[in-house]
Amino acid sequence: MRRSAVIAAGLxxxxxxxxSSSGSGSSSPSASSSAAxxxxxxxxxxxxxxxxxxxxxxxxxxxxxxxxxxxxSFGPSSGxxxxxxxxxxxxxxxxxxxxxxxxxxxxxxxxxxQDFAKNTMEVAVPPKNPANVTSLTxxxxxSVKVAxxxxxxxxxxxxxxxxxxxxxxxxxxxxxxDVKSVLSQVELGSVDAGVVYVxxxxxxxxxxxxxxxxxxxxxxxLYPIATISNSKHKSNAQAxxxxxxxxxxxxxxTAAGFEKP
Amino acid sequence: MVTFPAxxxxxARERARRTARGGASRSVPAPLLVPALIAVGFLVLPLAGLxxxxxxxxxxxxLSGSDATQALVLSLWTASASTAISLxxxxxxxxVLARSSFPGQRLLRxxxxxxxxxxxxxxxxxxLLAFGRTGFLGRYLDSWFGLTIPFTPIAVVMAETFxxxxxxxxxxxxxxxxxxxxxxxxxxxxGAKRMTVFRRVTVPLIAPSLGxxxxxxxxxxxxxxxxxxxxxxxxxxxxxxMPIAVYYALExxxxxxxxxxxxxxxxxxxxxxxxxxxxxxxxxxx
Numbered sequence: 001m002r003r004s005a006v007i008a009a010g011l012x013x014x015x016x017x018x019x020s021s022s023g024s025g026s027s028s029p030s031a032s033s034s035a036a037x038x039x040x041x042x043x044x045x046x047x048x049x050x051x052x053x054x055x056x057x058x059x060x061x062x063x064x065x066x067x068x069x070x071x072x073s074f075g076p077s078s079g080x081x082x083x084x085x086x087x088x089x090x091x092x093x094x095x096x097x098x099x100x101x102x103x104x105x106x107x108x109x110x111x112x113x114q115d116f117a118k119n120t121m122e123v124a125v126p127p128k129n130p131a132n133v134t135s136l137t138x139x140x141x142x143s144v145k146v147a148x149x150x151x152x153x154x155x156x157x158x159x160x161x162x163x164x165x166x167x168x169x170x171x172x173x174x175x176x177x178d179v180k181s182v183l184s185q186v187e188l189g190s191v192d193a194g195v196v197y198v199x200x201x202x203x204x205x206x207x208x209x210x211x212x213x214x215x216x217x218x219x220x221x222l223y224p225i226a227t228i229s230n231s232k233h234k235s236n237a238q239a240x241x242x243x244x245x246x247x248x249x250x251x252x253x254t255a256a257g258f259e260k261p
Numbered sequence: 262m263v264t265f266p267a268x269x270x271x272x273a274r275e276r277a278r279r280t281a282r283g284g285a286s287r288s289v290p291a292p293l294l295v296p297a298l299i300a301v302g303f304l305v306l307p308l309a310g311l312x313x314x315x316x317x318x319x320x321x322x323x324l325s326g327s328d329a330t331q332a333l334v335l336s337l338w339t340a341s342a343s344t345a346i347s348l349x350x351x352x353x354x355x356x357v358l359a360r361s362s363f364p365g366q367r368l369l370r371x372x373x374x375x376x377x378x379x380x381x382x383x384x385x386x387x388x389l390l391a392f393g394r395t396g397f398l399g400r401y402l403d404s405w406f407g408l409t410i411p412f413t414p415i416a417v418v419m420a421e422t423f424x425x426x427x428x429x430x431x432x433x434x435x436x437x438x439x440x441x442x443x444x445x446x447x448x449x450x451x452g453a454k455r456m457t458v459f460r461r462v463t464v465p466l467i468a469p470s471l472g473x474x475x476x477x478x479x480x481x482x483x484x485x486x487x488x489x490x491x492x493x494x495x496x497x498x499x500x501x502x503m504p505i506a507v508y509y510a511l512e513x514x515x516x517x518x519x520x521x522x523x524x525x526x527x528x529x530x531x532x533x534x535x536x537x538x539x540x541x542x543x544x545x546x547x
Contacts, residue, residue, distance in 0.1 A: 173412035174494030
């Protein structure tokens with residue numbers, strides 16, 4: 001309850017910041033015709049696994065569109081979807097699963113989402129690999145402490161598919177709120193292994209080691225993106241979505257390990 | 262019926278003051294009344310929202326899910342365990358803070374009551390860095406005894422105790438400071454040993470505050486979220502307490518989240534009623 005209050009306060013702060021900066025944006029001379037060249041601040045709600053790439057895309061978008069600012073709220077897609085359908089002031093939603101996007105579309109808060117990336121899973125272990133995890137099957141050992149995402153969060157759902165494909169029964173010690181918190185439990189050495197996205201292992205660099213999941217067992221998830229129906233910065237939001245889908249945007253995603261949808 | 266006339270021995274000034282006070286309670290000036298009403302609305306309306314949106318017809322179904330029951334059972338016993346631990350180690354600490362004097366005592370009091378104002382999630386990070394598997398104490402527990410505290414109900418109890426015990430400590434310390442030490446001195450004069458005095462005189466003397474402090478501590482432990490999810494993680498039946506279950510249920514089954522919230526609201530009301538002599542009494546708390 002307290003966490004959601006904090007989130008609400010954060011959203012309020014973002015909303016206030018959004019108002020103030022769009023106010024200052026419209027007073028600048030270049031922004032006299034807002035329809036032709038959209039200016040202002042848009043808020044993008046994006047899955048945790050997009051933290052690195054979207055932060056970079058945001059900076060590039062800001063540089064290419066002077067006067068515009070993109071702000072992000074990263075979190076579990078399921079939680080973000082709930083916030084949006086409860087009226088959170090988002091302009092764009094980028095989900096790590098079509099399911100969470102569908103929930104937002106069904107609620108009438110978004111329309112015609114477009115898939116922009118695909119991601120597969122990998123096992124992350126601490127650099128010292130204390131439990132000597134060398135394959136996916138090691139996660140089924142009772143001596144190996146495993147962290148997974150909550151089952152309603154895309155990374156938890158896809159990890160469950162992986163275990164099903166491999167015919168494994170894995171009993172995790174903790175179900176984390178999002179993929180980045182699974183990764184931080186691995187980085188801290190609190191757990192012996194976590195199932196995260198390929199892109200998370202790549203982004204973590206030397207802080208974790210990756211153990212590849214055989215392609216026959218691996219599962220993937222699609223990432224849809226859409227503008228939010230009652231966005232006050234519609235054209236700006238559409239410009240950002242177009243940028244993510246553009247060759248420049250796709251290049252950033254591919255470099256981070258995402259696959260084409 | 263016997264009616265009591267206004268006491269005639271009052272001085273004119275006292276009588277005037279009484280009249281003025283009576284008058285003040287009859288008419289509240291608008292500059293105070295309006296913000297006061299806003300405050301009431303702000304504090305009460307969200308709770309009304311909880312009651313209005315409550316899925317009354319399927320309350321039972323929403324609560325009987327195995328996760329909800331597990332969370333409730335886990336929350337009740339961990340909060341009780343952390344209250345018991347707080348009583349066993351917190352009350353002696355309150356006594357030390359109230360009745361003895363030594364250098365650095367004020368610093369010690371500040372340190373042990375710090376969790377009152379510390380954001381619980383910071384407490385969770387601190388616990389993780391101390392007792393986590395790679396923490397400066399936890400690593401020895403792990404390598405010497407093969408003990409890992411995080412992700413176990415023990416971690417939940419530790420997180421709750423860390424956050425809730427200071428409530429008991431300050432309540433009991435306050436009571437010890439204001440208690441009449443004459444009884445303790447009399448008992449000591451009659452030959453009672455210090456521990457006997459503590460058990461037979463001091464504890465009965467501060468029993469009401471002890472009870473209030475324990476209830477407060479229990480309620481705080483029951484509502485603990487930040488330190489618990491940070492240090493203990495979250496797994497149904499193991500470490501997923503009621504507040505954590507509410508948080509996650511909001512993403513999957515909002516009706517269940519509301520139903521669980523109602524249970525916590527009900528418990529809070531019971532706690533408040535049990536403390537009514539202390540907090541709901543008009544006027545300043547002694």
